[in-house]
Each structure stands twice: as structure tokens, then as C-alpha cells.
Amino acid sequence: MKVLKIVPEKCTGCLRCELACSYVQTGAFQPAKSVIRVSPYEGHTSYAPYTCTQCAEGWCMTACPVGAITITAAGAKDVVDDRCVGCKLCTIACPYGTIFYDHDTRKAFKCDLCGGAPACADACPTAAIVYAEAETADWLADFAVERSARLLAIGAR
Amino acid sequence: MAARHLIIGAGTAGLNCIRTIREEDGGASEITLVTAERPYSRMVLPYYLDRSIAESHVFTATAATLATWKVKTHIGRKAASLNPQANALTLDDGTTLEYDDCLIATGSRAVKAPVPGADSPGVHSFWTLDQARAVIAGIAPGSHVVMVGAGFIAFTILNSILSLGARLTIVEIAPRILPRMVDDKGAALVEAWLKKHGVKILTGVALTKIDDARGKKRLRFKKVGDLLADLVIMATGIKPNLEWLQGSGIRMNHGILVDDHLRSSVPNVYAAGDVAEGKDGVTGAPVVHAIEPTAMEHGRVIGANMAGRDVAYRGSLNMNIVEVLKLDVASFGAWDASGAEAFTGLHPERSAYRKLCWSGDRLTGAIIIGQAGDVWTTNDVGMLKGLVQTGVRLGAWKEHLRRNPFDVKPAFIASRTTARLLPETTLGRPSRAPELPTTVTR
Numbered sequence: 001m002k003v004l005k006i007v008p009e010k011c012t013g014c015l016r017c018e019l020a021c022s023y024v025q026t027g028a029f030q031p032a033k034s035v036i037r038v039s040p041y042e043g044h045t046s047y048a049p050y051t052c053t054q055c056a057e058g059w060c061m062t063a064c065p066v067g068a069i070t071i072t073a074a075g076a077k078d079v080v081d082d083r084c085v086g087c088k089l090c091t092i093a094c095p096y097g098t099i100f101y102d103h104d105t106r107k108a109f110k111c112d113l114c115g116g117a118p119a120c121a122d123a124c125p126t127a128a129i130v131y132a133e134a135e136t137a138d139w140l141a142d143f144a145v146e147r148s149a150r151l152l153a154i155g156a157r
Numbered sequence: 158m159a160a161r162h163l164i165i166g167a168g169t170a171g172l173n174c175i176r177t178i179r180e181e182d183g184g185a186s187e188i189t190l191v192t193a194e195r196p197y198s199r200m201v202l203p204y205y206l207d208r209s210i211a212e213s214h215v216f217t218a219t220a221a222t223l224a225t226w227k228v229k230t231h232i233g234r235k236a237a238s239l240n241p242q243a244n245a246l247t248l249d250d251g252t253t254l255e256y257d258d259c260l261i262a263t264g265s266r267a268v269k270a271p272v273p274g275a276d277s278p279g280v281h282s283f284w285t286l287d288q289a290r291a292v293i294a295g296i297a298p299g300s301h302v303v304m305v306g307a308g309f310i311a312f313t314i315l316n317s318i319l320s321l322g323a324r325l326t327i328v329e330i331a332p333r334i335l336p337r338m339v340d341d342k343g344a345a346l347v348e349a350w351l352k353k354h355g356v357k358i359l360t361g362v363a364l365t366k367i368d369d370a371r372g373k374k375r376l377r378f379k380k381v382g383d384l385l386a387d388l389v390i391m392a393t394g395i396k397p398n399l400e401w402l403q404g405s406g407i408r409m410n411h412g413i414l415v416d417d418h419l420r421s422s423v424p425n426v427y428a429a430g431d432v433a434e435g436k437d438g439v440t441g442a443p444v445v446h447a448i449e450p451t452a453m454e455h456g457r458v459i460g461a462n463m464a465g466r467d468v469a470y471r472g473s474l475n476m477n478i479v480e481v482l483k484l485d486v487a488s489f490g491a492w493d494a495s496g497a498e499a500f501t502g503l504h505p506e507r508s509a510y511r512k513l514c515w516s517g518d519r520l521t522g523a524i525i526i527g528q529a530g531d532v533w534t535t536n537d538v539g540m541l542k543g544l545v546q547t548g549v550r551l552g553a554w555k556e557h558l559r560r561n562p563f564d565v566k567p568a569f570i571a572s573r574t575t576a577r578l579l580p581e582t583t584l585g586r587p588s589r590a591p592e593l594p595t596t597v598t599r
Contacts (some may be wrong), residue, residue, distance in 0.1 A: 065169060
């Protein structure tokens with residue numbers, strides 16, 4: 001399966017992925033509704049995007065009481081809008097924090113890999129987000145460990 | 158001869174069990190379902206109450222779906238007695254059903270406060286579909302609704318009642334709201350938020366009687382004045398439906414005691430959901446978690462085991478979320494463990510609260526309250542669940558979280574929680590997409 005591979009060392013924090021994601025997902029440029037989110041590390045000297053891994057368990061999908069989350073042809077877990085009632089159970093079931101709730105539509109929403117052509121990967125100018133055939137993995141941990149050592153050391157003083 | 162599975166109860170646990178058996182065996186076994194009601198989801202009744210969904214939307218399996226799954230049904234029938242020695246269940250109409258293995262998933266029922274007048278017309282529970290219909294018929298714009306009980310169930314219908322244009326008063330016998338979902342600080346924050354938004358809340362008041370008064374209901378209390386209501390909803394607790402098992406020999410405490418495969422004291426009799434007392438994944442202690450996610454996981458694990466797999470259950474995680482007037486309130490795990498080390502963070506001006514409970518450097522429980530429009534609230538809801546569920550060691554991040562209880566994300570990521578979670582599956586294989594109910598009419 002093709003997955004969103006994140007190469008955090010290449011991220012410049014330009015936030016194009018958030019803009020592109022929200023535009024394709026909602027029709028408007030509104031990063032607050034992006035389902036890929038860039039976070040700063042090391043006091044804003046480096047950045048990394050984070051989004052749904054389309055995990056094997058599909059915690060959101062199995063938790064849904066009305067079967068409103070399904071698997072698309074691209075292999076993404078996706079919310080079926082006219083089944084979702086907006087109960088938020090998926091948001092406490094997902095242990096990654098990657099399914100959200102939209103107050104305007106009263107529905108859950110998440111990464112659906114844009115139907116197999118993810119806008120974030122398309123928009124990323126540095127190939128920090130690549131849509132590629134791969135096993136999904138913990139793309140950020142090594143980077144986050146390295147780029148937070150100083151933060152933790154400062155705190156420990 | 159094909160195995161004969163008997164499923165008692167068509168709630169979340171029963172239906173997930175059936176679906177999983179069919180995922181595993183493709184239809185090879187016999188499945189019989191006994192259920193007092195047509196299968197529907199209680200979880201979504203609040204959205205039916207406020208009419209954001211049609212009634213047909215609540216049904217989780219139609220007759221056509223059950224036929225596709227090759228399930229023989231006894232709908233409208235209740236289990237009357239179980240004879241585990243004979244592998245036989247007797248129904249309330251005298252029918253006897255034999256099984257090779259059986260799932261008890263009879264759920265729970267709402268109980269009303271034991272006061273005179275509690276069973277009179279106009280005093281409702283909100284638990285079953287029939288009860289939801291009765292409440293819907295009884296509420297009109299401008300109605301004064303008094304909710305007795307300020308627990309989770311009451312809060313799930315709070316938005317709906319207000320959106321129907323009713324005025325709402327909540328009365329609670331405990332000194333504060335949401336006593337089993339958040340701590341005192343959290344409850345105070347939620348209470349302040351609700352009052353700010355026009356909900357009247359009376360805590361520490363004991364209801365003594367409900368009378369009829371010129372077409373309205375008059376609620377009488379020990380110390381405070383009477384309340385007049387057009388409609389009363391009692392959300393004063395639930396009780397597992399276990400009485401029919403008296404004399405069966407099945408071991409019970411608060412619920413049916415189950416092992417790590419969710420078998421009762423009789424190995425071919427499983428129990429799931431609100432009637433099961435099984436392992437808490439955080440504390441390891443036997444507990445009844447009468448919540449939707451536990452019923453779902455129990456049902457899936459039992460379905461796989463009934464189909465011949467050998468699937469152990471890691472234990473259930475206590476978790477709840479409710480949104481009241483765009484304030485998210487969620488808690489996980491052992492958030493109320495007395496004596497546990499705990500960090501809290503409070504931003505009253507943003508109505509934001511965090512509580513993190515620890516055992517060493519592992520998170521064992523959490524409370525999170527925040528405005529639902531804040532995207533980081535939802536992110537942290539999920540990540541806190543992941544940290545409690547995995548029990549990942551947070552090392553130096555614990556100190557970071559002591560100083561910054563709102564900064565969950567870097568701790569989650571740098572502690573390699575994702576790597577821990579990715580291989581985890583409940584059934585030892587990727588989950589399949591649910592089949593949607595067929596021929597649901599709108």
C-alpha cells in the first residue's frame with residue numbers, strides 16, 4: 001500500500017501542506033481544518049508534519065457505533081459523512097490523535113489520502129512528505145528525540 | 158456439524174461478535190440471535206432526539222443485513238433462563254435453544270431514583286429507543302425540562318435538549334456534576350461553563366417526591382424549593398440485566414466474571430459489555446466498564462474466539478467523552494486513583510484543564526477539558542488515550558509534563574508511542590471495514 005512517508009529532516013515549516021490539505025478537504029484555505037499538522041521542535045528551529053498512519057487496527061473505524069468509517073480503495077480509513085452522527089467516540093478511540101471533529105459540519109474528519117493523490121505530498125516543496133509504496137512506520141520519533149534533547153535538558157536544570 | 162453460536166443481546170457487543178464471526182468463518186457456522194429489541198445504537202439516540210438524524214439511522218443491522226450474515230433471529234424475545242449443563246437457553250415464550258457456545262450480552266437498563274412519583278407519566282428515562290421516542294414526543298420549544306442526575310448519560314443529551322429550544326435545569330444529589338467522569342476541579346470548570354450558557358444547575362440536592370401539578374410535574378426536594386417541569390428525565394444510573402441468570406451457576410460479582418478470553422466460569426459461555434466484569438487494561442483489576450468501546454472490543458474478541466481463533470484480550474480502558482455546548486470533556490483510565498501522583502494544569506479563561514495521573518513514569522489516567530473548536534484539544538484527547546493505553550515510559554518527559562501539562566504532543570512522539578501502537582491489533586490482524594446496514598430507509 002502507498003503511505004504518507006514523512007522525512008522530518010527535510011521539513012522547513014512552510015505549512016504549505018496544511019494549506020493544501022485544508023483546501024482539498026474543505027474547499028477553503030483554513031489550516032485549522034487541515035488533518036496534517038506541522039509542529040515546531042527545538043524552539044522553532046525545526047519542524048515536522050504529523051498525520052494519520054492509516055493504522056492496521058483502525059481504532060476510529062472499529063469504535064464507530066454506526067459503521068460510518070470505512071476503508072477506501074486507496075487503503076485510507078475514511079468517514080462516510082452521511083452516516084457519521086458526530087458522537088466523537090472515534091476521537092477518544094484513536095490513540096494517535098489524528099481524527100478530528102468539525103463544528104461546521106458536525107462530523108468527524110480525518111486523512112483520507114485525498115483518494116490516492118494526497119495534496120500535502122503534492123504541495124511539499126522539499127519532499128518531506130512523500131506518497132510512496134512503503135510499510136507505515138514511526139517516521140518522527142528519532143527526529144523528535146534528537147530535536148528535543150536540549151528542551152528536556154533546559155527543563156531539568 | 159457446524160458450530161452453533163447463540164448470541165443473547167443485539168447491542169454493540171452482540172453485533173460486533175456476529176460481524177467478527179462472519180469475518181472469520183465466512184458463514185460456515187450457525188448463528189442464532191435472541192434480542193428484546195431490534196438492533197440499534199444507544200450511542201446515537203441523542204442525535205435522533207435533536208432530529209439531526211432520522212430514526213432509521215439508529216439501526217445497526219436490518220433484517221436484510223442479518224439475513225446476509227445468515228443469522229437466525231428471535232427478535233422481541235427475552236432470555237428467561239440458562240442451563241449451562243444442558244447447553245440450553247430458555248426464552249420468555251418457553252422456546253428452548255441449544256448451543257455449542259453462547260454470548261451473554263444483555264446489557265443494562267436505566268434505573269430511576271427511588272422516590273414516589275418516579276414511575277408516573279412525564280417522568281422519563283433516556284436509555285432505549287422507546288424511551289427516546291417518548292422524550293421526543295414530550296419536548297416542545299419552551300418546555301422546561303428537569304434532568305435528575307448530572308452524570309455522563311445526562312450530559313450526552315444536554316445539547317439536544319437545548320437545541321430543541323427547551324429550558325434545562327439539572328439537579329444532582331452529589332455535591333458536584335459528572336462525579337464518575339471528572340474530578341472536582343474539572344467539574345467546577347464544566348459547571349461554570351454551563352451556567353454561563355444558561356443551564357441552571359443545582360448540586361447537593363436530594364429529590365424526595367414528584368407530584369402532578371396542573372399538567373406539570375412538581376419536583377420536591379429536601380432542602381431547596383420545588384421545581385415545576387413540563388418533562389422530567391431521570392438519568393440516575395444503569396443496572397446490568399443479570400437477574401435472569403440467577404441459579405445458572407455462572408459466577409457473578411458486579412458483572413459476570415470473565416477471563417482473558419472473556420469466558421465466564423463456564424468455558425463455552427462468554428460475556429461482554431455492560432454485563433461483563435473483566436480485566437482493566439491499566440490496573441489489571443476486574444471491573445465492569447459499561448461503555449461503548451469496551452462492548453465493541455469484547456464483542457470482537459469473543460467473535461474471533463467463537464470462530465476458533467485464540468485471541469486474548471489485553472483489558473478494557475475506561476474512557477468517556479462528552480461535548481457540552483462546544484466544551485469537550487474527556488477522561489481516560491485511572492484518572493481518579495486516590496494516592497496516585499498527579500499533575501494538573503488549569504486555564505480558567507480558556508476553560509481548559511488537564512490532569513495527568515502517574516505510576517512511576519507511565520501515564521495511568523488523564524482528564525482533558527477544552528473548547529471543542531481548539532484543534533489541539535482533539536489532538537491531545539487522542540494522544541493521552543494512546544499514552545494511557547500503551548503505558549509507554551515517558552522518562553524525562555514526565556518532568557516536562559509536570560511543568561507543561563498542555564504540551565502532550567512532543568512527549569507522545571519522542572517517547573516512540575507511535576512505534577508501540579502500530580503493530581497493535583485487537584484480533585491479531587488488520588481490522589476490516591464494517592458492512593453498512595443494508596436497506597436502511599431514510
